[in-house]
Structures are given as structure tokens and as C-alpha cells.
Amino acid sequence: MPSRPHKLIPPTFSRTPSLDAETVELAVAIELPEGVEAIGLAVAPVVDEDADDVPSALGLDRAALKRAGFTGEVGQTLVIPAQDAPTYIAVGVGAPEKRTAAVLRDVSAAFARAAGAFASIGLDVSRSFDVDPASAGQVITEGALLARYRYTELKREAKHTPLAALHLVAGAEDIAATASGAHRGEVLARSANLARDLANTPPSHLTASDLGDVALAVGATHGLAVEVFDKDALIALGTGGLLGVNAGSVEEPRMIQLRYTPKDDSGAPIEATGHLALVGKGIMYDSGGISLKPSDPMHASMKMDMAGAGAVLAAMTALQELGCTSSVTAFLMCTDNMPSGSATMLGDVLTFRNGTTVEVKNTDAEGRLVLADALCLAAEEEPDAIVDIATLTGAALMALGTKTAAVHGNEQGIVDQALASSKATDEPLWQLPLERSYRKQLDSDVADISNMGGRFAGSTIAALFLADFVGDIPWAHLDIAGTMLVDADESWRPKGATGYGTRLLIDLAENFTAAR
Known part of the structure; x- marks a missing residue:
């Protein structure tokens, strides 16, 4: 599908190592x-x-x-x-x-x-x-x-x-x-600066299909197998969550799958010490859809709603050079979320990759919809653990502020590994509970589950929704809504996108041990 008429300047990523990066x-x-x-x-x-x-x-x-x-x-x-x-x-x-x-x-x-x-x-x-x-x-x-x-x-x-x-x-x-x-x-x-570049780029210069092109380019340089799924392929896969969020957009969605396999010095594959799956939310611009966001400064920053996908893509580029011994499979779920005559409406029911039906009670709770399909696909790989990262809820920002991200999980071992990597990289995480008694707030009268709960504990409610799609695989969820950007220079974080989570995920992959 052609890009929007006002997209006059092609995306450039001069800081990307494989695309004429400035070198130090x-x-x-x-x-x-x-x-x-x-x-x-x-x-x-x-x-x-x-x-x-x-x-x-x-x-x-x-x-x-x-x-x-x-x-x-x-x-x-x-x-x-x-x-x-x-x-x-x-x-x-x-x-x-x-x-x-x-x-x-x-x-x-x-x-x-x-x-x-x-x-x-x-x-x-x-x-x-x-x-x-x-x-x-x-x-x-x-x-x-x-x-x-x-x-x-x-x-x-x-x-x-x-x-x-x-x-x-x-x-x-x-x-x-x-x-x-x-x-x-x-x-x-x-790697972190690549994630920053991606999150700082305006949505008219970085669409879902553009990000697919970037992934193919950096993947070829950094030893990654990359596959980009277009809309027809996503229909065939049954990713109803991603397609439902994309329904109001003139831009096609993309799912980007990246695979890293550890190799020896000769380039021959070696036995991996574990298999980690990473999932990143890639909402290239989030208007809120039919549940339109208010026009305030936060709305302008919604080009960064793909910061989770950016962090995963950027982290994957480091694994070969650092000799990571885990195999890592990544899924990036990419689309914008726009209002239009074709957009998903409140009350619509979407069918997901694993057959689960979801009643959409708020189209601005779209991140969990695209992540759920990816979690289904990741679970089908039967990895040793799954970690997702997403700018998911304002509740995480309200609870923890702009310096610390939230982590939830269904198994303490993988959560502890994420916390250890947080400490090693000085990218702060704080564990919030996955309070199972709140799960009933997501019950729906017409579908298996709804995408919204009550007024309180929004980060936990979102995590409980995601937990339904991972089965019994050890899983951790990083809610980075508060840490995706800073409003002024502070220490090693310049004003704008922080690239939060990139170095954390690299450290996690390098030191990953199977939790089961």
C-alpha cells in the first residue's frame, strides 16, 4: 500500500551501524x-x-x-x-x-x-x-x-x-x-542509540513497513534471520489483535520476526544454553483509535509507543558481537492506531491467534491486543521463557514515575533475572504483583475476555490480560510507559527517547538461564 502523501522525506538512520553510522x-x-x-x-x-x-x-x-x-x-x-x-x-x-x-x-x-x-x-x-x-x-x-x-x-x-x-x-x-x-x-x-533513533523518528517517517525494512537491513549485518509478515500473511496467521488495531489505518501492519542463533568462530551453529523469546510492542503512533486521546503533550509523544519494539530490535543487533550463547527469537508487532470509518469500534470482538475471543471495551488499550498475538506465537516456539516489553499503561507511570519501569511475571525465576539485569545496567525495574484475584475484572458477557478492567491497578490488570496468552511458560512483562522518554537532559539520558530496556534485554539474553 502506498505511503501517505505527506511522507516527503525517506527515513534515514545514520546512527545505525550498518547504514553509514558516525563512528567514534x-x-x-x-x-x-x-x-x-x-x-x-x-x-x-x-x-x-x-x-x-x-x-x-x-x-x-x-x-x-x-x-x-x-x-x-x-x-x-x-x-x-x-x-x-x-x-x-x-x-x-x-x-x-x-x-x-x-x-x-x-x-x-x-x-x-x-x-x-x-x-x-x-x-x-x-x-x-x-x-x-x-x-x-x-x-x-x-x-x-x-x-x-x-x-x-x-x-x-x-x-x-x-x-x-x-x-x-x-x-x-x-x-x-x-x-x-x-x-x-x-x-x-x-544499540541503545539505535533504539533512541527509532523512537525519536516521527511517525510519518517511520511506519510499520519502514521498520520492517530497517530490521532487514540491520539483521543482515548482525547475524540475524529476519522475516517480515505483511497484512495478507498476518490474516493467514490469524493475528486478530494486530489486525483489529490496524483496522483504522491507511498504513499496513507488520509483524517482524528475528532469530539469533549462537555460532562458533567459524560461523557454525553451537548448542544454545537456553532459548529466550522477546516480544515488543510496536505501535508506531497511538491516537487512541475511536477512544481518542486528549490533545496534550503526551499525545505528541505517542510516536514513541513503539519503544518496546525498538528496544527489542536494537538489543538483537548486539548479540552476535557480544557472543551471546542463548538462542533468541523476537516478535515485533507493528501498526499505528488510528480513528476512521473502518476502525475497530467499542464492543467489537476480535479473534486471536490461539482462538481466544476478546471484547474491545477501549481502543486505547491497544498494546495488549497486539502483544497477545505475539505471545501466542512465542508460546508456540516452546521457549524456556518469554519476556515482553511495552509502553503499556499510564498506571505504571503514575505508580513509579519516569525513572523506574514495572515488571510483572508468572514465575519468579525469570522476574529475578530481569531484576538482576536491571541492576547491572542501571535501568531500574520494580516488581508489581500479578494479583490473580483481579482477573475477574476482565470477564466479558459476549467473549472469552475483555481488554479492560476496573479503575485501579491498571498495570496489573494489563499484565493479567497478557498472562492468559502465555500458558505455563515462564514469562515476565516489562511496562516501560514511564521510562520511554525524559523531558530534559539528565546524566546519560539526553532529552527525548531514552532507549530504556535495550541494554537490560542484552544483559538478560547474555546471562539467561532456563527457569524450568
Whole structure:
């Protein structure tokens, strides 16, 4: 089906590694080379008023820093102008008891942001942290590359300086491990930035079919088998939920299936340590359908209602390079949700992949409808566990705010693995109950189940709906409605789409163990 007439500019993803991405030179050495334009040096809060432990290269003593309002607390920065390069930047590292790997990531991000006018930057802070060299290299690289991300695809003149080179200082005995960690951090940041690109792209530039094209392109580069299902194929599959949500749109829906199979160095498949299925909600734009959303700022952000699918697609691109030993199958359910004369109406009944009939009581509760079909398909694969990720409910946002996503599940083992990956990546999760006694709120007079319950516990009600479609397979559901974007720059999260869940899913796949 042709694209809408106003789609004048084709989608571009210059940050996508396989599509002419900007590359950042990464280097680790015992000292910084000539030509580095900005150098970050660690400064801790004062412990002994008589001791001046400020790096001499800054050219300022503790008293001068104090007069400038710099105390050395975590993430504080002070740019010290220089007549000639390099420019030095004091970076607060906080008290010793605060110096975790997550804090080191934040410190790196604060420096990279303060050095935003410079293309070649160097950082000498890791030796202030009691963090192993590989982890230090990883989180420093993540922090810098994530913080310097900007979505500029549709700007004629980008008003930012792309990062061209990142130099890290390490002890001679730590260079190899730090460099290895830096490479891992680069892969993780690249994947998260791809998810950000996808979520930040306007819906007229990224339709469901466009996302299918992106998946085919990145899949070919990153060792993934990709299959894109068009509308006719989806009808044949019986995905009534996805088709019902798509009914009001002029754009065709797509289901994107990606498969990762672990291989040895020769490219031959090896026995997987487990089989994980991932499911992502890909609502390319959510108007609410017939249950139209109010016209407020949140409506404008509904181009990001595909952030779950974006996170899954981006996570899949990292698995081969990081040597993941689990096999991973992913299902992305993609459509927009629009009102029109052909749109699904309140009271309509849809029939899903597994034969379940669902009464639609609210067309703005569409995410669970598209996910249910994917969960049916994932369950047919008989994986060891299923994890879905979706910008699903405002209730999760109201309960947990913008920093923490909700997780529900039917088996504690897979939930615990998700929580462990959350901690490892500093992408916060909080477990909410799957309170089975609320399930009766989803009863329907005319169908097997309805898509809406009562006024309260909306995130749990949505999770209970999804639980009906996974059977007894261990399953966890990540509701990321609150964490999909930030309204202003904070640490390694620039304003706009966060890419939340991408690094979490990568870590989960790498460390996945069968829960049954």
C-alpha cells in the first residue's frame, strides 16, 4: 500500500551501524595523546582541609574551585577555559563510598556533556574508582556515548558537535581489560542509540513497513534471520489483535520476526544454553483509535509507543558481537492506531491467534491486543521463557514515575533475572504483583475476555490480560510507559527517547538461564 502523501522525506538512520553510522574512535593508554581537545580529571570532595589533592593540570587549587562553587560531588563539572588546547574539566567523583560502577557511568556522562563543544575528549577518572578495569572501560564508554547522543536526522543544520574520539587512561597492567570493556560499552551504547533513533523518528517517517525494512537491513549485518509478515500473511496467521488495531489505518501492519542463533568462530551453529523469546510492542503512533486521546503533550509523544519494539530490535543487533550463547527469537508487532470509518469500534470482538475471543471495551488499550498475538506465537516456539516489553499503561507511570519501569511475571525465576539485569545496567525495574484475584475484572458477557478492567491497578490488570496468552511458560512483562522518554537532559539520558530496556534485554539474553 502506498505511503501517505505527506511522507516527503525517506527515513534515514545514520546512527545505525550498518547504514553509514558516525563512528567514534576508542583508545586506551597510560596517558592521553596529543590532540585531545578536552580532558576530564577526577576531583573528590575535600577530606583534609590542609591537603590539596586537586590535579595540578587543572591550574587551580582547592580554594579556587570552592570559590567557583565546585565541591567534587558526583557529576559536578567545571570547565576551565584555556588559551590553547586542551581545555581541562574538573569532574566530581564523590566520596569513596559512593563510587560504584553506575556512578562511574554517571561521571563519564557528566564529563562528556560538559565537553559537548569538543570532538576529541579524554577522561582520567577510573583509577579513583574501585571498579574492575573491564567494567570501568564499559561504563565510561557507555556514559560518554549515551550522553552525547542527539537525534538530528531531520535538521538541515545540526547544532551539536559529534563525538569523534574518546580516550581513556588506565594503568599499564589494565589496558587490555579496559579496552575490552570499552568495546562492550560501545556495542551497548550503539544499540541503545539505535533504539533512541527509532523512537525519536516521527511517525510519518517511520511506519510499520519502514521498520520492517530497517530490521532487514540491520539483521543482515548482525547475524540475524529476519522475516517480515505483511497484512495478507498476518490474516493467514490469524493475528486478530494486530489486525483489529490496524483496522483504522491507511498504513499496513507488520509483524517482524528475528532469530539469533549462537555460532562458533567459524560461523557454525553451537548448542544454545537456553532459548529466550522477546516480544515488543510496536505501535508506531497511538491516537487512541475511536477512544481518542486528549490533545496534550503526551499525545505528541505517542510516536514513541513503539519503544518496546525498538528496544527489542536494537538489543538483537548486539548479540552476535557480544557472543551471546542463548538462542533468541523476537516478535515485533507493528501498526499505528488510528480513528476512521473502518476502525475497530467499542464492543467489537476480535479473534486471536490461539482462538481466544476478546471484547474491545477501549481502543486505547491497544498494546495488549497486539502483544497477545505475539505471545501466542512465542508460546508456540516452546521457549524456556518469554519476556515482553511495552509502553503499556499510564498506571505504571503514575505508580513509579519516569525513572523506574514495572515488571510483572508468572514465575519468579525469570522476574529475578530481569531484576538482576536491571541492576547491572542501571535501568531500574520494580516488581508489581500479578494479583490473580483481579482477573475477574476482565470477564466479558459476549467473549472469552475483555481488554479492560476496573479503575485501579491498571498495570496489573494489563499484565493479567497478557498472562492468559502465555500458558505455563515462564514469562515476565516489562511496562516501560514511564521510562520511554525524559523531558530534559539528565546524566546519560539526553532529552527525548531514552532507549530504556535495550541494554537490560542484552544483559538478560547474555546471562539467561532456563527457569524450568
